[in-house]
């Protein structure tokens with residue numbers, strides 16, 4: 001990881017008011033508060049980039065609302081004094097059942113960028129999935145990681161496959177990276193029509209990767225994708241040929257990200273080197289009205305529960321509370337991913353902001369009660 005000084009941990013931003021300066025991360029109580037603070041501190045460009053979603057933002061909103069509509073069935077008189085939140089993801093021990101989903105362009109939020117997210121993940125032993133479109137190279141991001149820290153690398157297959165092969169060759173040399181996360185839910189880019197809150201729509205709203213930010217978050221720094229795409233993301237990828245090709249260029253376990261139906265979960269489970277799936281609608285950024293991951297998880301439970309035995313099934317999208325984590329785990333997810341909250345956390349307070357974000361999501365008692373109840377065969381929600 002790139003060396004990060006203490007001053008980076010509590011950066012003084014030019015557009016930060018005095019009041020915000022004294023507001024410590026500890027005083028922030030919910031992820032909504034991080035979003036509000038980051039919104040005041042980061043550039044419009046960075047805000048729009050993270051906030052945006054496709055079409056009418058129906059999937060983005062539903063991702064969050066769906067968790068509120070699921071009620072818990074709390075079991076009582078369970079000993080929650082000692083808690084172990086660790087779990088495994090594709091065979092790797094991690095400290096939390098919460099990981100950071102791949103997020104492009106983190107340096108738009110804060111100069112520490114993806115290395116800052118990783119530093120915070122390191123505190124909890126949480127997995128960080130590095131985006132193919134990160135603003136720092138994978139080598140820079142993993143360079144200072146703790147010895148046991150677990151990373152995944154997210155791949156967008158490029159039209160010219162040799163581009164992706166070159167990236168995989170680089171990843172193969174990084175022992176901290178334990179899995180390849182193949183994102184499959186964006187064969188074409190989502191259509192963003194952003195212009196809310198009185199902000200003018202920004203030019204790059206329809207591209208997920210702004211390469212020329214109007215307001216770099218660090219003066220003089222050119223923030224762009226560290227591994228630029230030359231031929232463009234592939235729109236011709238298909239199951240068999242893509243997974244065979246990938247297995248030829250990486251021996252790491254594969255996690256497929258962007259599964260949205262039980263039928264596709266079943267297909268994924270037929271490939272030996274696919275060890276996990278992330279049920280995801282890309283935070284509602286690609287195909288508006290695509291289902292929230294929890295709906296897909298319920299489909300899998302109903303129509304193909306064997307997939308939950310064969311694969312590590314994870315979810316992301318809309319996780320904003322510890323209780324959301326609990327609900328997903330109770331319904332069979334191995335772990336949950338957070339996307340935008342990591343970016344807001346970074347924008348609100350750099351590494352300390354992402355640390356606090358992961359902490360706020362960690363609802364110890366509920367998690368343990370859930371885990372205990374699952375062990376004893378009861379489902380608390």
Ligand SMILES: Cc1cc2nc3c(=O)[nH]c(=O)nc-3n(C[C@H](O)[C@H](O)[C@H](O)COP(=O)(O)O)c2cc1C
Nearest residue numbers: 050101102103104131183282283317318338339340
């Ligand atoms: C700003 C932004 C950038 C993203 N970049 C990527 C990416 O590069 N690769 C990817 O697979 N998903 C990407 N995603 C989707 C996230 O990995 C994740 O699926 C989604 O954000 C989860 O929803 P949440 O933001 O409600 O937590 C991005 C999402 C956002 C908001």
